[in-house]
Amino acid sequence: MSLVSQKQVRRGAIRIEDAVKIYDPEGAHILAVDHCSFAVAPGEICMLLGPSGCGKTSLLNAIAGFHRLDGGAIYLDDEMLCGPGRRAAAIGPDRIVVFQNGALFPWKTALENVAFGPVVQGRLSKPEAFARARQLMADAGLGGHEDAYPGQISSGLRRRVEIVRALLNDPAVLLLDEPYRALDALTRSVMHEALLDTHARTGVTIIFITHDIEEAVFLGHRVVVMTARPCRPKRIFDIDLPRPRDIGIVASKRFRELTAEIAGTLDAEALKSFARGEKEGHAA
Amino acid sequence: MTQQAAIITPDSGRLLRFRTAALPRLLFNRSSRRAIVSILAAIALWQLGATSREWLGWPVPVLGHVPAPDAVLVAWYHVLGDAGYWQSWYQSFLRVAMGFAAATAIGVPFGLTLAMSPTCRGIVLPVFELLRPIPPLAWVPASILFWPTQELSIDFVIFLGAFYTIVLNVLGGAETIDIRLVQAARSMGASRINIFRRIILPGVLPSIGAGMEVAIGITWEVVVAAEMISGGGSGGASGAGGGLGFFIWNSYVGGSYPDIVVGMISIGIAGYGSSALVRLLQTRLTPWLEAR
Numbered sequence A: 001m002s003l004v005s006q007k008q009v010r011r012g013a014i015r016i017e018d019a020v021k022i023y024d025p026e027g028a029h030i031l032a033v034d035h036c037s038f039a040v041a042p043g044e045i046c047m048l049l050g051p052s053g054c055g056k057t058s059l060l061n062a063i064a065g066f067h068r069l070d071g072g073a074i075y076l077d078d079e080m081l082c083g084p085g086r087r088a089a090a091i092g093p094d095r096i097v098v099f100q101n102g103a104l105f106p107w108k109t110a111l112e113n114v115a116f117g118p119v120v121q122g123r124l125s126k127p128e129a130f131a132r133a134r135q136l137m138a139d140a141g142l143g144g145h146e147d148a149y150p151g152q153i154s155s156g157l158r159r160r161v162e163i164v165r166a167l168l169n170d171p172a173v174l175l176l177d178e179p180y181r182a183l184d185a186l187t188r189s190v191m192h193e194a195l196l197d198t199h200a201r202t203g204v205t206i207i208f209i210t211h212d213i214e215e216a217v218f219l220g221h222r223v224v225v226m227t228a229r230p231c232r233p234k235r236i237f238d239i240d241l242p243r244p245r246d247i248g249i250v251a252s253k254r255f256r257e258l259t260a261e262i263a264g265t266l267d268a269e270a271l272k273s274f275a276r277g278e279k280e281g282h283a284a
Numbered sequence B: 001m002t003q004q005a006a007i008i009t010p011d012s013g014r015l016l017r018f019r020t021a022a023l024p025r026l027l028f029n030r031s032s033r034r035a036i037v038s039i040l041a042a043i044a045l046w047q048l049g050a051t052s053r054e055w056l057g058w059p060v061p062v063l064g065h066v067p068a069p070d071a072v073l074v075a076w077y078h079v080l081g082d083a084g085y086w087q088s089w090y091q092s093f094l095r096v097a098m099g100f101a102a103a104t105a106i107g108v109p110f111g112l113t114l115a116m117s118p119t120c121r122g123i124v125l126p127v128f129e130l131l132r133p134i135p136p137l138a139w140v141p142a143s144i145l146f147w148p149t150q151e152l153s154i155d156f157v158i159f160l161g162a163f164y165t166i167v168l169n170v171l172g173g174a175e176t177i178d179i180r181l182v183q184a185a186r187s188m189g190a191s192r193i194n195i196f197r198r199i200i201l202p203g204v205l206p207s208i209g210a211g212m213e214v215a216i217g218i219t220w221e222v223v224v225a226a227e228m229i230s231g232g233g234s235g236g237a238s239g240a241g242g243g244l245g246f247f248i249w250n251s252y253v254g255g256s257y258p259d260i261v262v263g264m265i266s267i268g269i270a271g272y273g274s275s276a277l278v279r280l281l282q283t284r285l286t287p288w289l290e291a292r
Ligand SMILES: Nc1ncnc2c1ncn2[C@@H]1O[C@H](COP(=O)(O)OP(=O)(O)OP(=O)(O)O)[C@@H](O)[C@H]1O
Pocket: A023, A024, A030, A032, A050, A051, A052, A053, A054, A055, A056, A057, A058, A059, A229, A280, A281, A282, A284
């Protein structure tokens, strides 16, 4: 049974096989990811949950190509991104990362930010790119903010602009690293509905790192709970809640069952990592 | 009324813009009133101190030996019609502009090269750090020796004063650029040149602006001292065209003490004006900071 939305999507399958990531192999030898394997279906929203510092960001960076892998392989739609003979994936617009603190260019307006990809790639002329960007922003309910600099709009709006910017590159996969962490609860639930809406429209595959169990259950088709460092899936939960989902669902019995079960699994790992004195590193 | 004027508020040090229609209101708000009162009080105190010999019988320390404000005002009034005085302004401004422009034109690309290339940094930075502690004024005699004209040697010393500051600010600014911005740009397919032009360059612009602002202040310190040391450069001993620094020195030598103060205040005004100019340029270059 497929939990992925009714939309016919073929693009954006990620397969991770025996991924290994070691920082400073000569010296400190920090094993961040160890023989981690799981697959994400095209159009899936896959939520990654794990204790602080377990290696989630490391995995995401390897998919994006910002870091090299020390073992194993990652495939996008059966094409090897990195693996034997190729340590680091090529960085490209088919996989776009949205970071926790955001990476909008402060010196460009929202519209210029959104149009950035197609313009630098030379894929569209500037007026065409701007027209597309304007359209996409309007679709996402961001009309009226085109000419604002990132410093002038709220952090919630910034995050939405950044996701629209990512989408204009027509990525196969969106890689979200705790994008809503710094937001207040109210803004966050607005973000969630906007993201689900975007996903329903585009069918893009989303790999989403979070620390928030409710966020994971509310958004995900599946929730992958990671072990304490080195990270690998400890248990994968299918979230069999109906879609489209709205905020009311958090009151349902099934929602509470799932969050409780996931919390139990996560807790055991968090305790392990806590006992080891793992720092809560937000910076890495 | 879309015309805009610029003021620098003492509390924030940032450039504020306000419509000229708001000018009267601004003049009479509380903080402006306080500023005016405090300046008037300072001048009154100065007048009292400077004339203390007459009403007290003996000069109070410091202020008792300074020309009184009314004498300064009279001296200023006389000097306003003197071409030599304006020539001094022109000379000093020209020197500052030359040295500062050269420091910016060379310092910014130099700093960027160092920031972008660890190899360049490794080779050049040790020498740079070795020369940097030498104060610009220590270069004056050497500079006179190795530049063909005295004018160039003064320009060079001013250049040095601004150069170090600008380079260090560019380097520091490049370091603070968030690696994620670069990663994001690369993700979206930006080439190396694009990353430099669209990420690194705008990323260091605020630091370039900050460096320029500090540097312009340094150039005025340097130009005045250099003009005093070198005897006014091309203007020679005549006093005409020797720059404001020489104007002060010459007034001292010639015994026209109120003119010393006239020169000092003139330099204050010149420094303030050029800083404001640089700040204006800065806000033009980095509109996204202004818009916060
Ligand atoms: N560049 C690096 N050099 C050395 N060690 C690193 C580096 N980056 C991360 N690490 C370490 O690798 C481990 C995994 O880091 P990572 O950032 O992937 O964890 P995370 O699961 O994303 O953590 P968080 O939940 O806090 O974001 C951590 O122990 C971290 O200290």
